[in-house]
Amino acid sequence: MGMATEAQFHVLAVDDSLIDRKLIEKLLKTSSYQVTAVDSVSKALEFLGLLGAEQKDPNPPFVSQNRNQEIEVNMIITDYCMPGLTGYDLLRKIKESTYLKDIPVVIMSSENVPSRINRCLEEGAEEFFLKPVQLSDVNKLRPHLMKGKAKEDEPNNNNKRKGMEECLSPDRTRTRYSDMEVI
Amino acid sequence: MALARLRADLENLVQSMYKEGVLDNQFAQIQALQDESNPKFVVEVVTLFCDDAGRILRELTNHLSQSDVDHYKLDAYVHQLKGSSSSIGAHRVKLACADFRQASDNKNKDRFQEALDRIKCEYYLLRSKFQTLVELEQRISACETNQQLQNAMYGGGSTQRF
Numbered sequence: 001m002g003m004a005t006e007a008q009f010h011v012l013a014v015d016d017s018l019i020d021r022k023l024i025e026k027l028l029k030t031s032s033y034q035v036t037a038v039d040s041v042s043k044a045l046e047f048l049g050l051l052g053a054e055q056k057d058p059n060p061p062f063v064s065q066n067r068n069q070e071i072e073v074n075m076i077i078t079d080y081c082m083p084g085l086t087g088y089d090l091l092r093k094i095k096e097s098t099y100l101k102d103i104p105v106v107i108m109s110s111e112n113v114p115s116r117i118n119r120c121l122e123e124g125a126e127e128f129f130l131k132p133v134q135l136s137d138v139n140k141l142r143p144h145l146m147k148g149k150a151k152e153d154e155p156n157n158n159n160k161r162k163g164m165e166e167c168l169s170p171d172r173t174r175t176r177y178s179d180m181e182v183i
Numbered sequence: 184m185a186l187a188r189l190r191a192d193l194e195n196l197v198q199s200m201y202k203e204g205v206l207d208n209q210f211a212q213i214q215a216l217q218d219e220s221n222p223k224f225v226v227e228v229v230t231l232f233c234d235d236a237g238r239i240l241r242e243l244t245n246h247l248s249q250s251d252v253d254h255y256k257l258d259a260y261v262h263q264l265k266g267s268s269s270s271i272g273a274h275r276v277k278l279a280c281a282d283f284r285q286a287s288d289n290k291n292k293d294r295f296q297e298a299l300d301r302i303k304c305e306y307y308l309l310r311s312k313f314q315t316l317v318e319l320e321q322r323i324s325a326c327e328t329n330q331q332l333q334n335a336m337y338g339g340g341s342t343q344r345f
Contacts, residue, residue, distance in 0.1 A: 019231050019267045026224065081262075110266045116250050126307075132209050132270045 003004045008069070014044045014078035020131065022080055024077065027138045038102035041078070046074065048100060050093060062079040067073065073103055074145050079131075080109040080116065080148070088120060095124045099142075104144040188327045193319040196312065205309055208273030225318050229313050232271045236306055239264045245301055247292075257295070258287055264302070275305045 011033045015021045020038045028035045039160050076094065078087035087107050094100045107120045112133040117128045126144045129137045197214075200206040217224040239260050246256055265280035267273075283298035 017263065017270070018235060019228065019270050022228060022231060023213075023216075023270055026221065029220075030216060050288075110269060131266065132212070134212060134274075165206055 008032065008034045009074040010036070011075045011077060011147075012044060012047060012073045012142075014039075014076065014087065015042060016040060016079065016082045020079065020108075024133060027133060028077075029143075030135065031138050031140075036073075041082060041087070041090045043083075044076070044078070044090055045093065047071075048094075050097060050100070052126075067120040074148055075104045075106065075141060077106040077108065077134055077141075080107050080120070081111070087125065088116075091120060091123050091125055104141075104148055104150065106144075108143065150152075186323065186330065189323045189326060192203055193316065193323065194222075200312055202275060204274050205305075205312060207274035208271045209269065212262065213271060222324065223320075226317050228271060229317055232267055233310055233313060234265060234274070235267055236276070236310075240306060241303075245297060246294060252292065254296075258284060260289075261302075268270055273309055276302065276309055279305045327336055 011029065013021065013024045013035055014036070015024060020040075021039065025035045025037045036047065037048060076090070078090050080087040087109075091107065094103060094105055101124075104126045105124065106127045106129060107125045108129045108131055109116065112130055120128055120173050127137075127140060153161050162176050195262070196205070196310040200210075213228055214225055221227075243257060243260050245333050246253060246260070261283045265277055265284070268280060279298070279302040283295070283302055286298040314341035
């Protein structure tokens with residue numbers, strides 16, 4: 001394929017839908033990212049070393065760029081609505097974690113709910129993508145990944161309003177979706 | 184040329200599905216993702232979708248047949264199916280799912296049944312066409328492999344590309 005990138009970015013994708021997992025994995029691989037896809041928030045937390053291990057293990061496996069042998073996660077992209085812990089719960093846990101809070105998090109959802117979108121962005125999500133996710137959405141990830149690598153802290157507000165813009169468009173149906181337990 | 188004919192058949196099938204609204208543009212996105220590194224991507228996704236949809240419809244039928252209908256469960260299943268339909272571009276199945284969720288506002292069992300029947304109807308229509316699509320894709324793939332072998336053995340000749 002020959003895309004000249006310095007090192008491959010590693011993205012952790014979280015989605016309980018098998019089809020959506022396959023799609024996001026393909027979209028990310030097409031963009032030359034390395035992908036790990038899991039089907040639940042608890043598996044994501046386990047992968048990130050957050051499931052009970054944070055206190056016990058002073059050297060979590062995900063951590064620094066210096067430890068070349070260990071797993072490094074450069075971005076997390078997660079579905080919002082999942083059984084058990086939601087994508088929002090995952091977002092909060094990441095942002096509350098000393099080790100992980102600087103990893104950019106992107107939320108995906110099939111539902112265009114402005115209050116949901118705002119809540120996620122306020123909690124620190126970099127982007128909110130409406131499903132089905134397109135290649136053009138994935139192309140928006142690179143600046144966030146580059147920012148993470150360079151350890152800069154510039155705010156980037158250009159693309160955060162996608163969900164809101166869609167909401168105002170007349171041909172988008174707004175589902176009356178009151179938060180319910182997805183079993 | 185058998186390969187050209189197969190490709191034309193596949194193209195015609197997909198175009199007719201777009202025309203009938205059975206598929207929408209999202210399916211084109213899926214086709215666009217198929218490449219040399221993953222030449223069976225479309226078939227894989229279509230197969231996954233059909234397996235998943237079949238499972239969900241069985242669960243829905245099962246839950247709806249119970250005397251005490253669990254509406255949350257029903258809604259959750261239809262939400263799943265709506266999601267995967269949307270992701271694969273199964274336009275009419277997606278719309279039928281949306282109709283079902285509207286029917287759930289009024290918890291009338293008959294309306295549920297009607298809406299579920301509509302989802303099934305759209306899904307079976309789609310599945311039948313998907314089966315043909317998968318067969319065509321597989322025959323094209325076999326034909327291409329055969330042609331590549333021929334070229335390798337006898338040299339020369341041009342390999343048809345997408």
